[in-house]
Amino acid sequence: MYKSFQLLIFQIIIVLITLISSLAFSEDLRIKINSGQVEPLPIAIANFTGEDGGSSEIGMQISTVVSNNLVGSGQFKAIESAAFIAPPTNPSVRPNFMDWTPLGIKALITGSIKNINNQQIEVEFRLWDVIAETDLIGLRLSVNSRAWRRVAHIISDEIFERLSGDSGYFDTRIVYVAESGPQNKRIKRLAIMDQDGENHQFLTDGSFLVLTPRFSPTSQEITYLAYFKNEPRVYIFNLETGQQELLGSFPGMTFAPRFSPSGEKIIMSLAEKGVTDIYTMDLNNQKVERLTKSPSIDTSPSFSPDGKKIIFNSDRGGTQQLYIMDSNGRNVKRISFGKGRYATPVWAPKGELIAFTKMLKNKFYIGVMSPDGSGERLLAQGYLVEGPTWAPNGRVLMYFKQEAPIDDGKSASVNLFKIDITGFRETRIVTPTDGSDPAWSPLLPN
Amino acid sequence: MNKKIIAIIGAVSLLSACETASQKVVTGTSATSGSASTSSSVDKKKSLFAAAKQTKAEKLIAVGDRVLFDYDSAKLDSSAKILLDAQSRFLRANTDLNFIIEGHCDERGTREYNLALGEQRATAVRDYLVIQGIDPERIKVISYGKEKPAVVGSNTMAWSKNRRAVTIID
Numbered sequence: 001m002y003k004s005f006q007l008l009i010f011q012i013i014i015v016l017i018t019l020i021s022s023l024a025f026s027e028d029l030r031i032k033i034n035s036g037q038v039e040p041l042p043i044a045i046a047n048f049t050g051e052d053g054g055s056s057e058i059g060m061q062i063s064t065v066v067s068n069n070l071v072g073s074g075q076f077k078a079i080e081s082a083a084f085i086a087p088p089t090n091p092s093v094r095p096n097f098m099d100w101t102p103l104g105i106k107a108l109i110t111g112s113i114k115n116i117n118n119q120q121i122e123v124e125f126r127l128w129d130v131i132a133e134t135d136l137i138g139l140r141l142s143v144n145s146r147a148w149r150r151v152a153h154i155i156s157d158e159i160f161e162r163l164s165g166d167s168g169y170f171d172t173r174i175v176y177v178a179e180s181g182p183q184n185k186r187i188k189r190l191a192i193m194d195q196d197g198e199n200h201q202f203l204t205d206g207s208f209l210v211l212t213p214r215f216s217p218t219s220q221e222i223t224y225l226a227y228f229k230n231e232p233r234v235y236i237f238n239l240e241t242g243q244q245e246l247l248g249s250f251p252g253m254t255f256a257p258r259f260s261p262s263g264e265k266i267i268m269s270l271a272e273k274g275v276t277d278i279y280t281m282d283l284n285n286q287k288v289e290r291l292t293k294s295p296s297i298d299t300s301p302s303f304s305p306d307g308k309k310i311i312f313n314s315d316r317g318g319t320q321q322l323y324i325m326d327s328n329g330r331n332v333k334r335i336s337f338g339k340g341r342y343a344t345p346v347w348a349p350k351g352e353l354i355a356f357t358k359m360l361k362n363k364f365y366i367g368v369m370s371p372d373g374s375g376e377r378l379l380a381q382g383y384l385v386e387g388p389t390w391a392p393n394g395r396v397l398m399y400f401k402q403e404a405p406i407d408d409g410k411s412a413s414v415n416l417f418k419i420d421i422t423g424f425r426e427t428r429i430v431t432p433t434d435g436s437d438p439a440w441s442p443l444l445p446n
Numbered sequence: 447m448n449k450k451i452i453a454i455i456g457a458v459s460l461l462s463a464c465e466t467a468s469q470k471v472v473t474g475t476s477a478t479s480g481s482a483s484t485s486s487s488v489d490k491k492k493s494l495f496a497a498a499k500q501t502k503a504e505k506l507i508a509v510g511d512r513v514l515f516d517y518d519s520a521k522l523d524s525s526a527k528i529l530l531d532a533q534s535r536f537l538r539a540n541t542d543l544n545f546i547i548e549g550h551c552d553e554r555g556t557r558e559y560n561l562a563l564g565e566q567r568a569t570a571v572r573d574y575l576v577i578q579g580i581d582p583e584r585i586k587v588i589s590y591g592k593e594k595p596a597v598v599g600s601n602t603m604a605w606s607k608n609r610r611a612v613t614i615i616d
Contacts, residue, residue, distance in 0.1 A: 183598040209593060211557060225561075230588065232561070253565055253589060256558040269562065271589065274520070274569035276562035297562040313559065319518070320559055343556035357556050383600065386556055402553075404600035412598070437557070 017138030040077035046088035048111035055113040065152035091126035169391040179434040291329035335373035355388035520566035534578035544616040552605035564589030
């Protein structure tokens with residue numbers, strides 16, 4: 001069970017650069033995302049300049065990742081660099097805006113890479129409002145050159161935040177269950193990757209079944225269900241040490257774990273003698289608290305971001321529906337009243353929505369509703385779609401989708417997908433093998 | 447009407463279970479003869495024990511190792527109870543053996559809910575066997591939810607065979 005394992009975590013020092021001009025930026029630069037499908041904002045991402053071959057290569061790669069992130073969000077359109085009139089400039093130099101306006105470009109990103117020593121580089125970038133002819137942000141990041149991808153994600157988040165008015169979600173990771181083998185003898189392994197699929201690593205070797213991994217608020221631990229020695233129990237995986245630790249000692253199966261927003265507790269289900277209820281365990285003092293006491297199935301609990309409420313699903317009313325209760329288990333109230341069964345509720349990072357899985361007439365759906373149960377919207381559907389997880393800014397959901405298995409066939413493909421909460425732009429996340437049970441990390445700590 | 451269909455499906459799944467069991471026996475004996483020719487008497491005893499266990503497992507399958515459930519239900523119907531009556535006679539006749547009851551679900555439910563439902567199904571079987579006089583100390587339950595389908599397929603026949611509780615020798 002224990003494996004020596006370490007994910008590379010580099011310290012990144014970020015410094016704000018003083019802006020050259022302090023004019024307000026032009027109104028037409030701000031993207032309005034809430035109105036559904038938006039007209040992507042045309043931007044230019046110049047290749048980050050370098051001092052030599054190595055740093056120029058890193059500069060080009062950073063520009064590419066920034067471009068992929070921003071374009072992938074659906075909010076931006078990157079103008080081909082072949083169309084650029086002017087060569088890339090150093091971010092400390094005020095560009096000639098006349099070179100960019102004819103291309104219809106509204107925002108320009110320039111950057112540079114400096115070698116500090118063998119390992120450290122200094123990345124600088126500036127975002128320019130081409131219309132108002134002013135700079136909007138500038139950052140200088142000192143980092144190990146091997147962490148250039150994270151630098152690209154941090155820069156993408158800064159640009160996204162400045163132009164969309166919403167926080168970014170690029171400097172994040174996905175933990176999920178990598179699947180292989182025939183459907184009735186599936187091998188499942190924990191795996192982790194950057195939000196864009198890069199830096200993929202397996203965390204477990206497939207010798208035991210693992211399910212439903214979820215990140216801690218610091219993104220440094222993962223709680224999940226493992227069938228280690230054929231006893232299904234909740235474990236915690238520490239990403240820094242690679243250690244996997246059994247959570248508590250319970251007489252029955254513990255499952256459906258999630259961290260509380262403070263990271264101090266795990267909320268989960270315990271199934272014993274045919275009864276499944278919801279419990280919390282305090283990670284500091286191991287204190288266990290039972291929150292529901294119904295003879296029905298109460299599972300898939302998820303805390304509200306302020307930690308005061310819990311949403312879960314229960315079949316106490318006959319079929320699976322969504323219920324909300326206080327964090328001490330009081331004031332249980334059903335919130336889902338639509339047709340069908342509702343499951344796997346997850347509270348949005350900002351609290352305004354609940355994402356869920358819905359089953360209706362042999363179809364599965366991913367949807368969202370308000371915490372009071374109003375405003376249900378279905379976003380994705382399929383033979384089987386399940387287990388939504390929120391991007392930290394609450395604008396994108398990831399989930400998994402399984403195709404219908406061919407009768408007596410060996411496998412049915414299962415893949416990770418993401419979709420904007422507007423319901424547009426469903427995109428498959430490419431993984432080395434099949435994948436399910438994704439969980440999106442919060443923005444990584446610097 | 448509904449129950450009749452379930453009973454028929456039960457019989458079909460028993461047949462298919464027998465097929466897989468006989469395949470298992472073939473691999474079992476070849477492994478046994480292989481190890482016996484090369485190793486000590488302790489290993490021989492072990493392999494003899496394994497072979498005996500194998501035969502018992504075969505017998506359990508012949509008696510009926512699994513019961514099926516309706517969609518989203520952990521209720522034992524009358525055909526399930528008849529099968530479990532026979533199963534409990536087998537368990538009583540083999541006091542040296544312990545058992546694991548595995549609860550399973552079809553794939554038409556969400557993962558976590560199905561883990562709970564599988565536990566309910568396994569527990570329903572366990573409780574019935576305990577009422578029939580089987581020592582609860584001899585029985586363990588485990589739920590696999592929808593993780594280990596008996597039949598792969600996207601039709602009602604496959605799903606009904608996957609909604610099951612299977613008794614195996616520990």
